[in-house]
Amino acid sequence: DGGITQSPKYLFRKEGQNVTLSCEQNLNHDAMYWYRQDPGQGLRLIYYSQIVNDFQKGDIAEGYSVSREKKESFPLTVTSAQKNPTAFYLCASSIGLAGGTDTQYFGPGTRLTVL
Amino acid sequence: SQQGEEDPQALSIQEGENATMNCSYKTSINNLQWYRQNSGRGLVHLILIRSNEREKHSGRLRVTLDTSKKSSSLLITASRAADTASYFCATVAGTGRRALTFGSGTRLQVQP
Numbered sequence: 001d002g003g004i005t006q007s008p009k010y011l012f013r014k015e016g017q018n019v020t021l022s023c024e025q026n027l028n029h030d031a032m033y034w035y036r037q038d039p040g041q042g043l044r045l046i047y048y049s050q051i052v053n054d055f056q057k058g059d060i061a062e063g064y065s066v067s068r069e070k071k072e073s074f075p076l077t078v079t080s081a082q083k084n085p086t087a088f089y090l091c092a093s094s095i096g097l098a099g100g101t102d103t104q105y106f107g108p109g110t111r112l113t114v115l
Numbered sequence: 116s117q118q119g120e121e122d123p124q125a126l127s128i129q130e131g132e133n134a135t136m137n138c139s140y141k142t143s144i145n146n147l148q149w150y151r152q153n154s155g156r157g158l159v160h161l162i163l164i165r166s167n168e169r170e171k172h173s174g175r176l177r178v179t180l181d182t183s184k185k186s187s188s189l190l191i192t193a194s195r196a197a198d199t200a201s202y203f204c205a206t207v208a209g210t211g212r213r214a215l216t217f218g219s220g221t222r223l224q225v226q227p
Contacts, residue, residue: 035217
């Protein structure tokens with residue numbers, strides 16, 4: 001099956017811990033994105049990557065870090081510097097700049113809760 | 116920052132009725148997209164309309180775009196209980212970064 005997967009589905013973090021959320025796609029897409037969604041709200045862009053080994057900060061990057069060492073993978077680390085990390089995290093991918101349409105395909109999400 | 120704002124925030128209708136959701140945005144755009152999200156799930160792309168298009172159809176969906184008013188509408192005709200979800204508009208700016216900026220969404224409830 002082609003698609004985009006995220007793991008784990010639920011994640012619990014203690015205060016002061018770093019946690020890493022996984023995002024993998026087998027759609028051969030160049031671009032990948034991380035969003036945060038709070039209850040009853042829209043999505044806010046954390047980081048995005050248009051190509052391997054390159055990524056850009058979105059609107060709310062503070063307290064988060066990413067890497068893009070492989071085309072298929074775009075892990076997000078929520079660091080202890082993120083003061084209010086409890087949220088629903090969504091990963092997405094798109095064909096990229098060459099595609100011209102910017103349509104994004106989303107994973108099922110990871111719900112992070114800070115204990 | 117939230118580029119788009121949807122209106123209404125919540126909408127409740129009976130099965131068979133039409134549902135109309137509106138989206139306003141602030142800056143010039145390359146295209147505008149509508150996505151659907153079932154509770155606790157990822158988003159699913161519904162339809163994309165480019166800045167030089169005024170209307171687009173896909174099945175029971177009809178999208179309009181008025182760039183002079185910086186607004187778009189999504190019409191779902193003959194709604195079904197399975198259409199119950201949140202609907203988001205998202206824009207790609209005309210210049211600068213090629214990433215989506217989402218509105219806050221309309222929560223649609225279709226009563227059977």
